Amino acid sequence: MSVEKIMVVDDDALGREYLCETLKRGGYDVTGVGNGQQAVSRIGKEDFDMIFMDMKMPGMDGMEALEKVKGISSETVVILMTAYGTIESAVEAMRKGAYDYIIKPFSPDQIELLISRVNERQKLIAENKYWRSASNVDEKSEPVYSKNSKMSQIYEQLKKIAQSKASVLIQGESGTGKELVARAIHYFSPRCEKPFIRVNCAALAESLLESELFGHERGAYTGAVAKRIGRFELANEGTLLLDEVSEISPNIQAKLLRVLEEEEFERVGGEKTIKIDVRIVATTNRDLAKEIQKGTFREDLFYRLNVVPIHLPPLRERREDIPLLANTYLEKYSSENNSSVKSIEKRAMDYLSQYNWPGNVRELKNIMQRAVVMGSSEELGLENFTSLIDIKKSEHTMCNDSVNIKKNGQSIEDAEKELIFTTLEKTGGNKTKAAGLLKITTRTLRNKLNKYVIAQ
Template structure:
């Protein structure tokens, strides 16, 4: 968090006023205290971001005030003011949590330099916290695994728009890689060394989302025990990804529109206007024009976000990319799990290419990861994807064939081969196929009825 409120603690009146004038001139709010007790009372009531603390005061000494402040608020930055004779004490105090010390007498330039260092430190702390909380995200991954013409056009589009500040709206079904596109836009831009910050709009209530986006002041609401920097501040000079933008409330939509138009906002419970320079990328799996017609989404906000539209096709519309993705994730998870998975046989790859992937690339990624983890041989086999086969939506695949076999025939072969492995044990076969015994029996009855019907048709044909 950046510095806004400063507390100066010094028993010397002239010293207090001299420092207060320098701090105020640089745009910060200042509170003054002449001793430790007065300082702690002020700090407990109003809080602050930075404390300038004199080491030698009557009554409660600076070391004790430091310990009390750190107990109340460990994140508050304390800078000690000391004379040459107490430098050793100041060094000892730094071991107990003080950030730095300045030697009396000091110049305004020295004070301004300390404040600048503190501001930079606080910003790095907040950014590091954010990145640690998202450490599982592969930042370097680009959505480059495609030979599909539509996807290649999208990659060209990313390169063209990356250097601009224009807002981008990425639309597509869940799991198509919308966040990866947002990251690619950021890392191809001149903002790539600045923060890339993400917020999932669908995962937070309106109150929490407002606080996450814009931050809040201490005491803004119950539980707000300290000032909180929002995602817009964290993303300053960088990129902010608003994931699932369609889920935000009308109130947040209005506040977001103002930030996009004026590049400024106030924290929840605050009065100070904060200016930011942020590139916005928004994503949604909904049709926002339909949401506008329903009255659920502001039309003016839509046009502010949709300066550059990108639509990601579902995986079933670019099946030629499935082998590329399968082999990529096969290699990736084999390395991660120290597992040797050399290959995936042709029949299995054919089936994976025909499966509809309702969860798109995310589903494929998870399926391959699970198959690699559970694999007991040096290659992946069709039976490892039995749950996909059993739950396949065959109505959407009436025209899809592999080696002359429809999907229903692949499923049938899988069931019969599993029964053969279990010596006809239906219960064990159902367990391997990850279906109920009842489902297995129903399918076998269906196959039996189909065989009888086919036999009758062939008999009639022969008799004719």
Template sequence: MAMRLLFVDDQEENLKSLALGFRRSDYEILTALGGSAAIEILKENNVDVVVTDLKMPEVDGMQVLSHCASLTPPVAVIMITAFGTIESAVEALKAGAFDYITKPVNLTELRVQVEKACEHRRLQKENIYLHSEINKRYGFEGMIGQTGDMQQIFEKARLIAKSKATVLIEGESGTGKDLLARAIHYNSPRSRHPFMPIHCAALPETLLESELFGHEKGAFTGAIARKEGFFELAHNGTIFLDEVGEIPASMQVKLLRVLETKEFMRVGGVKPIQVDIRVICATNKNLAEEVEEGRFREDLFYRLNVITFHIPPLRNRRADIPLLVKTFVDEFARENGKTITSITKRAMAQLTSYHWPGNIRELRNCIESMVVFAQGEELDADALPEHLHPGAGREMGDFFSAPIGQTLDVVEKKYIQETLIGAEGNRTKAAETLGISRRTLQRKIKELGIESG
């Protein structure tokens, strides 16, 4: 689409000359005889660049500039001024004009200025588009939930997004804790600065300190150059510590110090580094219980537990499943170039009755599989994964029961054993189903004496 220019002058001959000078360009040209006419045109048309005379009766160029600046996004303005009014042109620049040019107008110079203004406008539009795409994906609008609990979470998140307070998000694996963290960041004053996600359980204890705080050259074997850590890279933005409950005790002390002082030292460093960051943490554990069991520092827990969210598992918000299904069907149909117009009542009934141990992540993967293998425009229950079918063998979706009177350790041991069987011995899958990390599962297997199998 051609960029649209608006020439503004109170002299008709000047307007004709300007329009004539751009007749062979690729721009769409509009003209306005005076400032009042220009403002009316701007109200009715999307204009990219305005070229206006500064001195005009009644409504002058500064008033046109003021109107352009009030638009969203602001329209680029090039001011034409006589040599004797340079000071006014400088004032126009301070008020937001893109540039100015003096009379008599040099058309070659003006064309260069217009092209620069158009490029500025293109970048401006691209930036707006990218931010809208980010908001679609990571804004609150991109989060799905019509149940009362989810609506309360969204409303609370909107209220605290603009604050600097530390946030703790609790919930089972796959419930969307990372999406909520991103939504809070992208709706905060820090949205134009980095969002740094760190999966604490995925980093070995030996590397965790170096990854979080960085290291100096020669700090340890293999440190051949200085490296900035995640906290340093997140300066002015947000750091997201996923599975914060997996951080070992030695690192919990250092994390507490960063939260209290907003400064740290690289591994091997001697100079404190100050950072301005917001910390958002997530966990699939009950940190209060972890404190009671002595596995998590009480002082760190209270430092993290400033604003808390608990995202309910999908089985507790079944009313959201049809909306989630439709969203995922549309997404994967678009990605795979397919036309899916509907899903049968039988398929939807089975989707809503299943208890989804892997929560939204598992549902999303299920729908992707159904869409990829779809032969027609309707998804039927036959396309569901085998373990979602009624009467299927012992799978991840079956119920678990234990007689009253057994100790908690015995029940927990049996439940983990059954989950491992359902996961065909896959510990990563079993840990995801149980809502714990693979490291925690391995510890429980050892503590409870569960056969490796």
């Protein structure tokens, strides 16, 4: 994210050496070349964060070299240097992609100030890329609601927990609001103005997760055509949420432990050690104590993450929250969809309160959205929900920790197959939600589906 590798392009050997030495004293990796053609050749083979390019050079001048460099590496920051500056040439340089235009002679302080500005710009660009690619935009600022005494105690503790830098481990079933609690910790903390960065550990293969967390250098592996900034760098001075941390492989667990202990790491394929200051919040829907016993999760990493433990109860254990949440989501989706729905009939609310909610708050939220969208009167009645949820069926199907399957002489494989397809039917084909209910990773679910589909 910050400027590390710089190229200085100047046909004046003394001027080039002076600037190279100035930058090296600042701790930068610096390469000096004598003309535009050499610069274009090097940029095609190596990654440079920044280039200081002289305007007047024999052969290929600075303007021509600028165009070619930006054509090869659009993200490389180019600063044009000249002793003969005009407004016209400055405008032309900006039009062709230069970041800035400086007049010779310049001082080391001017150079350091310029690099500082570039660092701030690069950080904003990297954060914007992350947020554009994030899939959870609609839940960033959603508040947390509860009348339950256990939940109230948790919320009371959040502000105190938020003031420290201690790692937090949030455990609970899928859909209980673990990410919302993680966001609350960040926004109550002194880091609230800094980035809150999330990575879904269950959604990525080991090689991809390593790159997502730590970033990679150009050429680190096949397909790594440019340097990539990882989530740890993006979250520097802020908070990093490791969602479903139990799904991390043993190899990545070892690397993560080192980062937590030493607060430093290297990008994949890189040699430079990067120092970071990141607050870690991790979530899981698994019992990590059992995972440790099975040998799938490191005990030392567990203790590093579990400095402050938080356990969120499932919705069926805080039924007093169901009317509150149902009315909250009714108001939200009625407003968003310009709906005439304004209330929920008492019989309907009683029906909702009796349901086991295997998908917890997330399932209630989805049911309310569908009911509001399909509702045709000001009040939602019992009939609006009986077609969406079946209380009797919920008592005989999986409810996270309670799974009841009628085996009737079935093999274990047939029972597993039936459970998977039943759960998928219940979630409307949503594999991520089904995997959460089954307490397996999305990747494992896909592998099992491939196996059963092929076997048919």
